[in-house]
Amino acid sequence: MTDITLALPFALPPAEMAPHLLRALQAPALAALLGRHSQQQLHSFTQHSRVLPHEAWLARTLDLVPSPITFQTGAPLxxxxxxxxxxxxxxxxxxxxxxxxxxxxxxxxxxxxxxxxxxxxxxxxxxxxxxxxxxxxxxxxxxxxxxxxxxxxxxxxxxxxxxxxxxxxxxxxxxxxxxxxxxxxxxxxxxxxxxxxxxxxxxxxxxxxxxxxxxxxxxxxxxxxSNAAPASAPTLAVSGGPSWLQALAAPELRQASVDQLLARPGHSVAVVADLIAPGQASEWAEWIAALQHIDQHWCAPLLAALKDGRVGRVHLMLSHRESWLEVISTKMAQRKFWRQPNLNLLKQA
Missing domain, CATH: 3.30.70 (Alpha-Beta Plaits)
Incomplete structure (x- = not known):
């Protein structure tokens, strides 16, 4: 069965901006994945760390560091x-x-x-x-x-x-x-x-x-x-992002699409980096446009694949500078019709 993790760095808005941004944001597929979830957990992150939450999460996901570990000296990427x-x-x-x-x-x-x-x-x-x-x-x-x-x-x-x-x-x-x-x-x-x-x-x-x-x-x-290559790591795909992030993915997955991941068995991880630049610069109109594009081209196909059984589980990782949110949705969770699709989890981060 195919499982897909979708990482969206800077998809969490700052707390003071969240109510205003979410009123303007049209992301129905993301709302369904967040509103109808089977698990969710918010992780806090020290502001004095020398990496951002998504970078620390990526280093752990790729089995480059043991867990738990602090990142006061950086991430060994x-x-x-x-x-x-x-x-x-x-x-x-x-x-x-x-x-x-x-x-x-x-x-x-x-x-x-x-x-x-x-x-x-x-x-x-x-x-x-x-x-x-x-x-x-x-x-x-x-x-x-x-x-x-x-x-x-x-x-x-x-x-x-x-x-x-x-x-x-x-x-x-x-x-x-x-x-x-x-x-x-x-x-x-x-x-x-x-x-x-x-x-x-x-x-x-x-x-x-x-x-x-x-x-x-x-x-x-x-x-x-100075680390040797990890014994095993999930398949990593990247969309957007700087050269160092692209280098972590296989060449054919360095400007990946969701269709490529849906065609692969097993567990795949996709990092879509289009929100980092506008999130860093507080360019909120650009941030909204980028997240709506991600909703259409990534979240909507994953939601459809989840509902028809082509994907067993969708694991979302959303972050900003101080925390990251992990949300898991399954086909069974999407059947919980009494839960309305919503983006409320983005306000709680």
Whole structure:
């Protein structure tokens, strides 16, 4: 029997906005899955964690960390991303971190990390910046690997205890609160400063600014891991999302559709990442439009498959910065006609 888990990061609205957003939201299939459920559980999450709830949930789901575990030093996703990029041999040797080119913006009060999605970094620009930076890393015995324009990896065995934060947990926050911490944090910052000065004068950034694009003036490291591949993990599919998330899925499931999952036996997990950017930026009209699109193209087909027996169970994971909600619905639960479809669970998070 096919079971499908659908993860929707940032599908939970902030408590103060929930009543207004849900009055405007038209999501009948999601309302049926939430209103007619067999199980539901809300999990709280510390605001000081260095990953977001959906990132912690994903690391556990992919069997990359034991459970229970805290995420004060970050989520060990680098090795799994490398394996997805065809770098299994390298991932098996040493401690690796995800390195993402970044734009640091400075306001009147504090510096912050701009949303990496806004970089629009293409292959040519990324390769030029990578080629300029690589000798600096290699001089320190830290190999730098290029996987995609926004996804590089650095081996740093002596940074294994460095506490790092995921980019999405840092976006729009005071950067000073989220810088890497640990015995080698000063070494990290020294190298980062050198690369910042190198890239500041690079022709790529002059050309980008002329095109109205943000400069690539820094990088962000996170997700360090020295772990071997897990013994088993569910099939992961991804729709939308950054390069690191895409790398966790099989190539044929990196822009997946619900039909692909319905055709697969066993347990599949789909992460639909279209709500992260508008949720982070509080762009609520865009958030509503994206969730209604998800309702039509993901929730409605899953609900139909659940009712006609093609799917045995639909497991929803919905989150925001401080918690995540898990809801399970079955064919039997959908027969509870006395329960009206509703979105009330989104208000309780």
């Amino acid at each position: 680098a090795g799994a991303c490398m394996r997805g990029c065809g770098l299994s041999a390298q991932a098996a040797a040493g401690h690796w971190l995800i390195l993402q080119p970044a734009h640091i913006q400075v306001s009147s009060t504090h510096p912050s990390l701009a949303d990496p999605r806004a970089l629009q970094l293409d292959e040519a620009d990324a390769r030029a910046l990578y080629d300029a930076a690589r000798p600096y890393f290699e001089e320190l015995g830290k190999p730098l690997l290029f996987a995609a324009p926004g996804l590089w990896f650095v081996r740093a065995d002596d940074w294994a205890e460095l506490a790092t934060a995921s980019p999405d947990s840092v976006v729009n926050q005071n950067l000073g609160d989220w810088l890497p911490e640990g015995d080698r944090a000063r070494d990290y910052r020294r190298l980062q400063n050198e690369i910042q000065m190198l890239w500041h004068q690079h022709p790529v950034n002059a050309a980008r600014e002329a095109r109205g694009l943000p400069s690539v003036n820094s990088y962000w490291c996170w997700g360090g891991s």
